[in-house]
Amino acid sequence: MSAAVLRPPAVLPGFAPALGLTLVYLCLIVLIPLAAVFAKTAGMGWQAFVDAVAAPRVVASYQLSFGSALLAAAINAAFGLLVAWVLTRYEFPGRRIADALVDLPFALPTAVAGIALAAVYAPQGWLGRWFDAAGIKVAYTPLGVLVALTFIGLPFVVRTVQPVLQELEKDVEEAAANLGAGRLQIFLRVIFPQLAPALLTGFALAFARAVGEYGSVIFIAGNMPMVSEITPLIIITKLEQYDYAGATAVAVVMLLASFALLLAINALQAWQARRGGRAPARAGH
Amino acid sequence: MNIQVRKLRKNFGQHKAVDDITLEFPAGELTALLGPSGCGKTTLLRIIAGLEQAEAGEVWLDGEEVSARDVRDRKVGFVFQHYALFRHMSVFENIAFGLRVKPRRERPAETAIRRKVYDLLELVQLEKFAAHLPAQLSGGQRQRVALARALAVEPKVLLLDEPFGALDAKVRKELRAWLRRLHDELHMTSLFVTHDQEEALDLADQVVLMNRGRVEQSGTPAELYAAPASPFVYSFLGSSALFEGRAGAAALEVGAHSLPLAHDLPAGTPAVACVRAHDLGLARPRERAGGLPATVRRVLNFGLVARVELDLAGSGKRVEVDLPRAECAELAPAPGETLLVEARAARAFALA
Numbered sequence: 001m002s003a004a005v006l007r008p009p010a011v012l013p014g015f016a017p018a019l020g021l022t023l024v025y026l027c028l029i030v031l032i033p034l035a036a037v038f039a040k041t042a043g044m045g046w047q048a049f050v051d052a053v054a055a056p057r058v059v060a061s062y063q064l065s066f067g068s069a070l071l072a073a074a075i076n077a078a079f080g081l082l083v084a085w086v087l088t089r090y091e092f093p094g095r096r097i098a099d100a101l102v103d104l105p106f107a108l109p110t111a112v113a114g115i116a117l118a119a120v121y122a123p124q125g126w127l128g129r130w131f132d133a134a135g136i137k138v139a140y141t142p143l144g145v146l147v148a149l150t151f152i153g154l155p156f157v158v159r160t161v162q163p164v165l166q167e168l169e170k171d172v173e174e175a176a177a178n179l180g181a182g183r184l185q186i187f188l189r190v191i192f193p194q195l196a197p198a199l200l201t202g203f204a205l206a207f208a209r210a211v212g213e214y215g216s217v218i219f220i221a222g223n224m225p226m227v228s229e230i231t232p233l234i235i236i237t238k239l240e241q242y243d244y245a246g247a248t249a250v251a252v253v254m255l256l257a258s259f260a261l262l263l264a265i266n267a268l269q270a271w272q273a274r275r276g277g278r279a280p281a282r283a284g285h
Numbered sequence: 286m287n288i289q290v291r292k293l294r295k296n297f298g299q300h301k302a303v304d305d306i307t308l309e310f311p312a313g314e315l316t317a318l319l320g321p322s323g324c325g326k327t328t329l330l331r332i333i334a335g336l337e338q339a340e341a342g343e344v345w346l347d348g349e350e351v352s353a354r355d356v357r358d359r360k361v362g363f364v365f366q367h368y369a370l371f372r373h374m375s376v377f378e379n380i381a382f383g384l385r386v387k388p389r390r391e392r393p394a395e396t397a398i399r400r401k402v403y404d405l406l407e408l409v410q411l412e413k414f415a416a417h418l419p420a421q422l423s424g425g426q427r428q429r430v431a432l433a434r435a436l437a438v439e440p441k442v443l444l445l446d447e448p449f450g451a452l453d454a455k456v457r458k459e460l461r462a463w464l465r466r467l468h469d470e471l472h473m474t475s476l477f478v479t480h481d482q483e484e485a486l487d488l489a490d491q492v493v494l495m496n497r498g499r500v501e502q503s504g505t506p507a508e509l510y511a512a513p514a515s516p517f518v519y520s521f522l523g524s525s526a527l528f529e530g531r532a533g534a535a536a537l538e539v540g541a542h543s544l545p546l547a548h549d550l551p552a553g554t555p556a557v558a559c560v561r562a563h564d565l566g567l568a569r570p571r572e573r574a575g576g577l578p579a580t581v582r583r584v585l586n587f588g589l590v591a592r593v594e595l596d597l598a599g600s601g602k603r604v605e606v607d608l609p610r611a612e613c614a615e616l617a618p619a620p621g622e623t624l625l626v627e628a629r630a631a632r633a634f635a636l637a
Contacts, residue, residue, distance in 0.1 A: 169367070169369065171365045171366075171367065171369040172369045172370075172371065174336050174356075174363075174365070174369065175363070175365055175369040175370075175371075175431075175434075176371075176382070176386075177336075177356050177357055178334060178335075178336070178356055178357075178361070178362075178363045178435075179382055179383035179386065179434065179435075179437075179438055180357050180358075180383055180386055180387060180438060181357070181382070181386040182357070182386070185386045189371075189382070189385075189386065190371055193373045193374075194372070194373050276373045276374060276375060276378075276418055278375055278377075278378075278416060279375045279376065279377030279378070279415035279416040280377070280395075280399055282399065282403045282412075282415075
């Protein structure tokens with residue numbers, strides 16, 4: 001009786017079973033598989049590890065994978081914000097269809113997306129021929145990788161920003177206008193700071209998805225070593241050659257780098273949240 | 286600075302939100318726009334602020350026609366019902382906002398902004414909360430931040446949309462008294478919208494009572510209370526009973542009964558008689574000839590006056606009668622008993 005009274009009331013069943021279940025679940029789904037990656041790698045010795053992860057071909061693939069994933073996430077942040085804005089702020093015929101289209105990159109099997117993108121952006125493709133005429137090669141180059149990663153990352157930004165945009169109250173913008181703020185000032189000082197946390201989350205999700213993406217990229221990338229070969233492909237190649245330790249070694253580097261970047265994004269969000277509650281001290285009289 | 290509106294109109298689809306309103310709000314006074322919800326009072330306020338465009342008519346601020354002027358350039362302070370604070374900014378930054386967005390050549394120096402904001406924080410008694418975020422404040426505190434934020438840009442008039450609407454009764458009363466004191470200090474021309482008659486009568490110098498997009502009556506609270514211009518004003522201000530019937534000789538005929546009262550309507554005119562609750566009387570049927578029979582439902586004999594609730598015979602309409610407590614004790618009405626309702630003072634209006 002007394003123990004029941006002491007416990008804080010909560011909707012979900014008690015703290016202990018909930019936390020226990022959470023930990024077991026995270027272990028089964030996330031931690032144990034990841035630990036296996038580290039365990040496999042640990043068996044190979046330091047020199048072999050460095051040889052596997054620091055080979056020039058592998059380093060070139062890190063640059064391509066992380067560079068194009070960051071760039072694709074940045075492009076998605078900008079255009080995803082625009083798409084979310086148009087979908088929430090304007091009424092136009094076909095709005096619901098446009099809204100549903102956003103989710104397609106989620107739903108499409110990545111190989112299908114890859115084949116479609118490769119066909120469209122190939123030098124003879126519908127879009128590729130115009131780029132080709134302008135002297136720009138998209139398919140089978142790093143640019144093709146960027147196109148594929150941008151395609152699969154779009155829904156993350158739109159779907160994280162959209163609900164926040166919908167919840168923004170109209171009277172807050174009216175208040176800003178009433179206080180003399182222009183349109184640009186209202187966007188930069190009132191709307192954007194409220195969207196920024198969601199935008200960062202969308203950016204992080206799009207980035208994380210893009211780093212690990214395989215299926216849609218390999219068809220359009222051309223997979224030339226040192227030029228358009230992504231890290232996940234290096235891992236697959238190593239696996240196909242029964243070099244399991246080498247494959248997990250590269251995976252460990254990818255994991256740690258992704259984790260560091262996501263942590264940095266989280267820290268940025270926390271810093272941004274703290275920044276709101278500041279006020280300078282009163283000037284002395 | 287005074288505010289005038291002339292022949293203002295605004296429709297939302299079929300609904301006439303503001304229907305040909307002409308008003309003048311005297312400089313330095315606190316005016317209440319009072320009315321039931323949907324009567325157009327908030328729309329009128331928003332048109333004056335420039336947040337809404339009228340379809341026809343003129344808005345004059347300080348002798349200038351401002352209809353074509355953007356909301357940003359009207360120098361009108363506006364306080365929103367739900368505060369509309371910037372939730373990602375501290376209280377300090379919320380209040381400083383209007384100063385920070387000024388064009389560079391008009392923008393005060395950082396030290397001047399700081400001094401101004403802290404002066405306003407002192408005025409609204411929130412100096413300790415400069416670094417708080419709006420979410421960390423109570424409703425009453427948020428409302429005061431919203432007021433300080435509006436005052437920071439030194440508006441020429443102050444408009445408040447249901448300023449106490451979202452607050453609980455006790456805070457509402459405190460904030461009301463505080464706002465009145467503040468107005469007496471600043472003497473800024475102020476308009477506030479409310480649906481609460483007590484708030485309007487208590488706080489305002491002038492009351493504009495609106496109904497269905499039109500002005501029913503305007504004047505000081507005392508004028509409105511003493512001489513209501515229509516049955517609507519009677520029903521909205523104070524507690525009154527309305528009886529519908531036909532004008533007879535020195536009486537209102539309601540069905541087979543008659544309510545004796547003085548009026549100057551031609552006999553036979555359909556009419557409505559308005560009687561304040563404290564101008565109604567009760568009598569036992571054998572003592573009096575005139576009056577409307579009604580059945581006693583409840584007797585509340587405490588407080589300043591006793592209240593008797595009755596259902597009129599025939600229509601079953603609920604009537605509330607306020608009696609002096611001694612009179613109620615002497616009459617001793619019992620629930621279920623039939624009494625006669627009579628009017629000691631009444632005003633009759635012809636029904637159109």
